[in-house]
Amino acid sequence: MKRRRISSHDVAREAGVSQTTVSLVLNGRTDVRISEETRQRVLDVARNLNYSRNASARALVTGRTHRVELIPIHPGALVDPDKYYATVLAGVTEGALQCGYNLLIQSALYPTWRDMYTDVMSGSADGVLLIGRASNDKLTAALREARFPTVCISFQPDFPDYYSVDCDNVQGARLAVEHLLELGHRRIVYIAPEPEHSWGRERWQGAQAAVADAGLPPETIQYAYFGAGIMVPDVRIERTVALLRSGPNPPTALLYCGEADAQLAAEALPEHGIRVPTDVSIVSFNSTEMSERTRPPLTSVWQPLHAIGEAAVKMVTSLAEGHEAPSGTMRFPCRLDIRESTARAPMPA
Amino acid sequence: MKRRRISSHDVAREAGVSQTTVSLVLNGRTDVRISEETRQRVLDVARNLNYSRNASARALVTGRTHRVELIPIHPGALVDPDKYYATVLAGVTEGALQCGYNLLIQSALYPTWRDMYTDVMSGSADGVLLIGRASNDKLTAALREARFPTVCISFQPDFPDYYSVDCDNVQGARLAVEHLLELGHRRIVYIAPEPEHSWGRERWQGAQAAVADAGLPPETIQYAYFGAGIMVPDVRIERTVALLRSGPNPPTALLYCGEADAQLAAEALPEHGIRVPTDVSIVSFNSTEMSERTRPPLTSVWQPLHAIGEAAVKMVTSLAEGHEAPSGTMRFPCRLDIRESTARAPMPA
DNA sequence: TTGTATGCGTTATCAT
DNA sequence: ATGATAACGCATACAA
Secondary structure (H helix, E strand, O other): OOOOOOOHHHHHHHHOOOHHHHHHHHOOOOOOOOOHHHHHHHHHHHHHOOOOOOHHHHHHHHOOOOEEEEEOOOOOHHHOOOHHHHHHHHHHHHHHHHHOOEEEEOOOOOOOHHHHHHHHHOOOOOEEEEEOOOOOOHHHHHHHHOOOOEEEEOOOOOOOOOOEEEEOHHHHHHHHHHHHHHOOOOOEEEEEOOOOOHHHHHHHHHHHHHHHHOOOOHHHEEEEEOOOOOOOHHHHHHHHHHHHOOOOOOOOEEEEOOOHHHHHHHHHHHHHOOOOOOOOEEEEEEOOHHHHHOOOOOEEEEOOHHHHHHHHHHHHHHHHOOOOOOOOEEEEOOEEEOOOOOOOOOOOO | OOOOOOOHHHHHHHHOOOHHHHHHHHOOOOOOOOOHHHHHHHHHHHHHOOOOOOHHHHHHHHOOOOEEEEEOOOOOHHHOOOHHHHHHHHHHHHHHHHHOOEEEEOOOOOOOHHHHHHHHHOOOOOEEEEEOOOOOOHHHHHHHHOOOOEEEEOOOOOOOOOOEEEEOHHHHHHHHHHHHHHOOOOOEEEEEOOOOOHHHHHHHHHHHHHHHHOOOOHHHEEEEEOOOOOOOHHHHHHHHHHHHOOOOOOOOEEEEOOOHHHHHHHHHHHHHOOOOOOOOEEEEEEOOHHHHHOOOOOEEEEOOHHHHHHHHHHHHHHHHOOOOOOOOEEEEOOEEEOOOOOOOOOOOO
């Protein structure tokens, strides 16, 4: 009663040809000549029998699955209410469609990077897309070592020129700082993320460059790190308040690398008597709906996440197919969305 | 220079055991006793060699991939700005994680349902999740015929009791109509989707039931179908306006099965001199952000899409593992989100 | 407790 | 133009 699946042998027998011929016909191989008559017969029989080539067997022998694996930073990240990853996913989906690949979403929670590595190397997919990991990520390093087709999205691992697609963080931060400088701000604070994020370092670099290019002293922008992201919101706000009240000449503008913290600040600072943007201007990164819906709506550095996702799949499938990618790293220009969280710097007291 | 992948034979040789033993150890089989010493040795060698079992080979021989395939109604639906499918995807992701399955997203555009069918049957996944298809869908029928583990999300195919997870459409529509009746509406129009949608029929049934249960005449609610969804918005609005001006006693409430059309109506009717909700009340289905952000915000029937997605994966993996699912169809109760698009019925002229 | 042999369903090589 | 045969890498029945 066990329904064995139809195999190419069944088709071959029914069509009165060898199994090889069936394979040849179904692969539409033009280098081997098959008589039109046999070809049609095989095709007909295959259709009548509802025959479908076994994907695992094909993958085993060809070494290709026509799948790209996507590894989110944590299971579920792709469907977070935060549209960041979802937008990247949209681009990846679009690109996968164009390249003729399917998407395998890794929805597992492995105890160690090694387990994840083993899973990736098992060959369920021809290439892998890593998203938003630390630049010293072990998994990335191992995959590189193994020369497994890999493309990093939204981060640049510590290997110069290793395959990565991201926005142009330097230019993005530049845009933000230039905007603030134009508004007259001369005491800007860059709120840094965890130091292992490549984009955090790149943005800091861009921010400094903008100041330098404007011929202003380096102290115009200062670096602040409030510790790991898990810290409770209240504490973060307290520190921000302290920062904005420090010294004789306190900062007048805050540049955030994300939206959550920026939103938190924009909405909580007024409760501490600090008005946005009257007393302090705030700029965030990403410019998703979140910035748009903050009160007040945040001026934010937008990045083309869709295009980034699309480019990443194309790069990884190209790698998987053996065409060495022309260039290892791709950077997409950002755009500054000016909203209501930035205004002219207040007069010094 | 061709880097052949490490195989279990390599591990076996290095560890001085047979390939069988390697397989036994790595599968952690407890029914076969392996000396603790060999076990450790095999494990160590495997780790040193960075060995990883080939997924395709395993799938070929075991017949299981531990993957669930997701087939959206069109490529990209899962990442539409409309959060409907995205929310289902969130639930599916969550469920897949819990079941230990990965998600294979079918991002292809096949010319015919047959091609899609062939692809599904190729065994890239152990089961398939179909979303939002027509109730007479050919693909669904073929999959059922082939007894391929399949679960339908957000639709019920024309086979009674075939595996399907959806909200309780009858109850949902009931909720909406009861609300309108309480507000004094006695001329309600149900705007129907294409007739091949099971949920359209179920909601119509629920709407009628609510009227009947209230002891009101059947004419209290009337059925309207404006034709295929591709019709240009302007025409749809025109017809709606005509409807709302028809006869001596025109309708005072509109019940939509989706959000796009409801939003369109809510925002366009005022331009035609019909105020919402003063002149006409509008209720939509789904209650995603879209309803929330419409001007005025729409009263809407919410459905637990996350739970639906989660339940669907669990059902399909259960089927794939041979446990006949306890019950073929699951319905989740809806909730009515009352917002500003509904108000007391206007006094008859 | 461990090893030998076989088959899963394909594609690819080499005959014919 | 087509067919036999050998991999691919693994799991498993059976043998030892």
